[in-house]
Amino acid sequence: MTRVRFAPSPTGDLHVGGARTALFNWLFARKTGGTFILRVEDTDGARNTEEAAQGILKGLRWLGLDWDEGPDAGGDYGPYFQSQRKAIYDAYLAKLEAAGRVYTEDSGAVRFKFSRTPIKVHDLVCGDVMFAATEEPDMTVRRPDGSYIFHFVNVVDDIEMKMTHVFRGEDHLSNTWKHIDLFNAFGATPPTYAHIPLILNPDGTKMSKRDEGSAVEKSYMNEGFLPEAVFNYLCLLGWTPRTEGEKLSREALVNLFDPAEIHNANARFDMHKCQWFNAQYLRALSAEELLFSCRRFIEKAGYTITDDAVAAAAVYSVKEKVSLLTEIPAWVHYFFRSDYPYEDDVMAKLKAKPENATLLKAAADGFRTLTDWSETTVQSAIEEAAKAHSVKPGALMPLLRFALSGQSRGPGVNTIGHLIGQESTLQRIENTLGLIG
RNA sequence: GACCCCUUCGUCUAGCGGUUAGGACACGUCCCUUUCACGGAUGCGACAGGAGUUCGAUUCUCCUAGGGGUCGCCA
Numbered sequence: 001m002t003r004v005r006f007a008p009s010p011t012g013d014l015h016v017g018g019a020r021t022a023l024f025n026w027l028f029a030r031k032t033g034g035t036f037i038l039r040v041e042d043t044d045g046a047r048n049t050e051e052a053a054q055g056i057l058k059g060l061r062w063l064g065l066d067w068d069e070g071p072d073a074g075g076d077y078g079p080y081f082q083s084q085r086k087a088i089y090d091a092y093l094a095k096l097e098a099a100g101r102v103y104t105e106d107s108g109a110v111r112f113k114f115s116r117t118p119i120k121v122h123d124l125v126c127g128d129v130m131f132a133a134t135e136e137p138d139m140t141v142r143r144p145d146g147s148y149i150f151h152f153v154n155v156v157d158d159i160e161m162k163m164t165h166v167f168r169g170e171d172h173l174s175n176t177w178k179h180i181d182l183f184n185a186f187g188a189t190p191p192t193y194a195h196i197p198l199i200l201n202p203d204g205t206k207m208s209k210r211d212e213g214s215a216v217e218k219s220y221m222n223e224g225f226l227p228e229a230v231f232n233y234l235c236l237l238g239w240t241p242r243t244e245g246e247k248l249s250r251e252a253l254v255n256l257f258d259p260a261e262i263h264n265a266n267a268r269f270d271m272h273k274c275q276w277f278n279a280q281y282l283r284a285l286s287a288e289e290l291l292f293s294c295r296r297f298i299e300k301a302g303y304t305i306t307d308d309a310v311a312a313a314a315v316y317s318v319k320e321k322v323s324l325l326t327e328i329p330a331w332v333h334y335f336f337r338s339d340y341p342y343e344d345d346v347m348a349k350l351k352a353k354p355e356n357a358t359l360l361k362a363a364a365d366g367f368r369t370l371t372d373w374s375e376t377t378v379q380s381a382i383e384e385a386a387k388a389h390s391v392k393p394g395a396l397m398p399l400l401r402f403a404l405s406g407q408s409r410g411p412g413v414n415t416i417g418h419l420i421g422q423e424s425t426l427q428r429i430e431n432t433l434g435l436i437g
Numbered sequence: 438g439a440c441c442c443c444u445u446c447g448u449c450u451a452g453c454g455g456u457u458a459g460g461a462c463a464c465g466u467c468c469c470u471u472u473c474a475c476g477g478a479u480g481c482g483a484c485a486g487g488a489g490u491u492c493g494a495u496u497c498u499c500c501u502a503g504g505g506g507u508c509g510c511c512a
Contacts, residue, residue, distance in 0.1 A: 009512045044511060109510050126442065135439085136508060143510045150512045174441050174507035195442085197505090202448075204504065233449095236461095240450060246461060263450085265443050266505055273449065273462045283475080320475040331473095382471090397471035409473035 002034030002164045006060075006067075007154065009041045010052035013215035014059035016269065017169060017199045017207060020234045024167045024196055026065045027235070027257040037161060038070030042083045043153055059216040063227050064250065069161075077161040082153050089148045092156045092186065093141070101185045108144030111137075112152070112182065119177040124194035124259045126170075131177040139178055151175065155182040163191045167259070170195040170266070194259050197238045197266045204268060213271050224297060224325030226285075229278040237267045247280050279323035287316035294325040301329035303336040310335065313419055317411035334405040335419060338428070342406040342435070350402050350436045357433055359396050360403060362389055364429045373422045379414040403432035 006022035008014070029036035042048040057071060069075025079085060093110065096102045101113050114134050121129045141152035158166065173195040183190040201207045213219045220230050232248055241248060241256040285293065291312040298305060305311045314335040315328055322328055334340035350356055366381035386396045400413045404425060410416060417425045
């Protein structure tokens, strides 16, 4: 039975790098039928915040990463906050004391005596990595105030929580020999490691807190991404599933996951491609699903949805025009209000030719006689009105679009007319005629 | 400075001794089209450099360069 964990430190937002680390651990657990544990490494009292911890849980849940043991989930190896496990650490420190592997400095800090022998790290991604006997100073494991250091608690908890595998960022590789030294001192067997490549900024520098696209909540949840799209993209940054195509469902990703295929070279983050994935997932949504996903963005933009069926059809009609949910309000605002603004060039074009008013009136006359109001009948009415005035439908369509939406681009005119209804269509044409004199 | 990891189109990557070096994103062009898009077609575009091993290196070895990481009483 495999047991893996994601062990974030609540000092800030959930990062894409951390998210992907969590993702790979989760994928491995689900693939192997193992257990995915969430352990909060809040040993740095000065920098940890409850807000950050909640934000990280929120981000993980948004991505669809559920944990079998951890905060809110319970489990047999808790507590899952390191700040609540001091007694366990004290007991483990006593073991090292008994074995003569630690000593206390004048300051009160406790240091672990390195074995100072060569140590081999067996890694699923990097292979066997040899580290020569170290010349570094012995490692501090406990601060003078009695609190413990990352390397120590990380190892102790991996032993206590019976971890079998550890997927973590490659930035930890250089310190792994220290962890193995500790495992050995405790007489425990180290887990199997898999150090995954880092995610870099587009310019190749290390991605950190302030960089664009680094925070899951700020850059993705609030920017109109769908979690399944981000999930999919992140998986492919550092891993190539052996299959055709790149748009892969959660289930497919789980089935295909193989740690041996994880790359060992860092990858740069490409927001363009991440958005492309989002667009792909967006277009695969049903009208109802799309409305469900973008409702909060429409309301946040200040528009009120009074008819879910119309709203769903409206957002569905523009789904292939956007790649982010945040772009949708600007495309559909006129479905939710009658006092929509006219784009500058739209009004200019309407006023450009006197016959425009004639054509619009003709279309309105046609619409008025319709007893059946559907996309098809609206379309026919437009074509007939155009034909009656010896112009191509293509000449009338833009005018109607301008009148009904105030915009120069959007869904088919017949779709707009159908959705806003016959009465509103006639009213909007009348209003527009009044504006262009 | 020491140690560790890495190096194929701009980006993500396929390739695991012999390929016209393939795909995706981005970008250009064309088609479709009432707009904007979608979609379809097509084009542009890479093996960091140098030695070796070999009949033959993108692929194996070494060196150099470049990038990233680690050397905390941060995690």
